[in-house]
Amino acid sequence: MNTARTVAAVSLMLALGLPTAGAAIEPGAMPAVQNYDGVQYVSGGIGVGERNAMHAAARNYDLHLTFATRKRGAYLADVDVTVHDAKGRTILQATSEGPWLYAKLPPGEYRVTAVMNGEKRVHSTRIGPGHLRQVIFRWNVPVGGVRG
Secondary structure, three states: OOHHHHHHHHHHHHHHOOOOHHHHOOOOOOOOOEEEOOEEEEEEOOOHHHHHHHHHHHHHOOEEEEEEEOOOOOEOOOOEEEEEEOOOOEEEEEEOOOOEEEEOOOOEEEEEEEEEOOEEEEEEEEEOOOOOEEEEEEEOOOOOOOOO
16 A cells, blocks of 8 residues: 555544554654664654554653644654753753654653754653653744744
């Protein structure tokens, strides 16, 4: 099945409220796992197949970051992310390739900084063994534009 047909089929299934788990995940839909100084992460979430693939893999990551606009909740991409540990060391630095970034971090205290169009958002969080932490970053973005 080609991509256009898959997207059309999944869109129809979603509109009808039908389950889409197997139909929406195409081979290669999962973004590549990246590594920054020993910390594994994945970013993406653009398109139905990629979102479903990331959702299926979410349990393997203990930090989930989401990037969106404040008013409409529209997803954002190209967000610069830096994670510092309690000692101030940079343990992750990346640019999100979609609205979601998942990372595998050891238990501890972290400061997560997200920058979009020069506007910085900072959130402190704690990762515990076997516990998922979700952080949502929101920006006021004018209608019709994000980056240039």
